[in-house]
Amino acid sequence: xxxxxxxxxxxxxxxxxxxxxxxxxxxxxxxxxxxxxxxxxxxxxxxxxxxxxxxxxxxxxxxxxxxxxxxxxxxxxxxxxxxxxxxxxxxxxxxxxxxxxxxxxxxxxxxxxx
Amino acid sequence: xxxxxxxxxxxxxxxxxxxxxxxxxxxxxxxxxxxxxxxxxxxxxxxxxxxxxxxxxxxxxxxxxxxxxxxxxxxxxxxxxxxxxxxxxxxxxxxxxxxxxxxxxxxxxxx
Numbered sequence: 001x002x003x004x005x006x007x008x009x010x011x012x013x014x015x016x017x018x019x020x021x022x023x024x025x026x027x028x029x030x031x032x033x034x035x036x037x038x039x040x041x042x043x044x045x046x047x048x049x050x051x052x053x054x055x056x057x058x059x060x061x062x063x064x065x066x067x068x069x070x071x072x073x074x075x076x077x078x079x080x081x082x083x084x085x086x087x088x089x090x091x092x093x094x095x096x097x098x099x100x101x102x103x104x105x106x107x108x109x110x111x112x113x114x
Numbered sequence: 115x116x117x118x119x120x121x122x123x124x125x126x127x128x129x130x131x132x133x134x135x136x137x138x139x140x141x142x143x144x145x146x147x148x149x150x151x152x153x154x155x156x157x158x159x160x161x162x163x164x165x166x167x168x169x170x171x172x173x174x175x176x177x178x179x180x181x182x183x184x185x186x187x188x189x190x191x192x193x194x195x196x197x198x199x200x201x202x203x204x205x206x207x208x209x210x211x212x213x214x215x216x217x218x219x220x221x222x223x224x225x
Contacts, residue, residue, distance in 0.1 A: 004157065033212075042118070042203050042215030043158070056212050090157055102148070103213070105157030 002027060004093050004106035012112045013081050021076040021109045025093030032074040033103060034066060035090040043090055049074050078111075086113045117141045118206050120216035128224055133191040135219050137204030140185065144206040144214075149178060149189050152201045152218070161202070162189070194223045 005024045013019050025032050031050045035043035045058035049068035068074045072093075078085055088110050092103035119138045127133045135149075145166040150158035164171040164178045164187070171178050177190045191198055204216040 035215075040217065042120075042205075042217045045212040045214070048212065058212055092157075102160050102163065105150075105159070107155060107157045 004091055004104050006089075006091050006106035006109050008109060009107070010110050010112075012114065014114050015081055015083060017081050017113075018077065018079045019081060019111060021078075021089050021091075021111070023074045023076070023091030023093075023106060025072050025074070025091075026104045029093035029095050029104070030072050031094045031096070032068060032072065033092045033094070034074070034076045035092065036060070037088040037090055037108070039087075046076070081113045083113050086111060116217075117144075118204055118214045118216040120202075120204055120219050122219050123217070124220040124222070126222045126224060127194050129196055130193045133189075133194045133198065133221055133223065135189040135191075135202050135204075135221065137187050137189075137216055138185060139187075139206050139214075141206070141208065141214075142185065143208040145209060146207050147178070147180060147187050148205045148207075148213070149176075150203045150205060150215075151198075152203065158203055191221075194221075196223050196225050199223050 007022045033048040034046040037043045046060050047057040052068045063079045065077045088108045090108045092105045094103045117140050148163040149161040151161045152158040162173050162176045162178050180187045201218045201220050203218045205213045207213040
């Protein structure tokens with residue numbers, strides 16, 4: 001049973017560019033959440049997708065957008081990249097919108113913005 | 115706005131002894147608390163959780179204690195093993211809302 005998979009594992013971009021990160025949830029899970037983890041910090045909630053809709057959003061600008069596909073996989077898009085967007089981006093999947101509280105995380109995509 | 119705080123960035127204990135990791139929160143609406151463990155190059159993995167209606171939850175060597183009046187929770191690992199060496203994140207959520215994480219505590223268990 002494959003867990004949460006994310007691609008790519010590493011990415012290097014320059015300021016102003018756009019990036020797309022991808023996530024496949026754990027089998028049977030219908031909810032995907034995205035987090036940003038800066039160095040030395042805990043994960044910060046970006047947004048959550050359920051039934052192909054953004055259901056909750058954290059304190060992130062509109063440059064951060066996402067999408068969920070009918071097979072529950074998800075993408076995170078970041079436009080007009082800033083140096084401060086350099087971080088580990090984690091995807092987490094869960095069942096029933098994660099109300100059980102237990103989310104399963106992927107290994108993350110490390111984004112470096114130069 | 116840091117609603118979940120882990121004030122100890124690191125902790126070192128001897129194998130076989132108890133590890134106690136602490137977490138404080140400010141939002142009294144939080145009703146569900148979790149601990150995650152993270153190894154290098156891996157995503158956080160769920161360890162143990164507790165609902166606000168309880169004050170203790172135990173799972174093998176791991177016990178989480180919740181003190182709602184003090185807005186404090188702790189994770190006890192007994193006995194500690196070298197394989198427990200990892201970064202531990204405390205997380206909290208309120209009904210139907212996003213999860214907030216602390217900055218993590220790096221635990222090192224020395225053989």
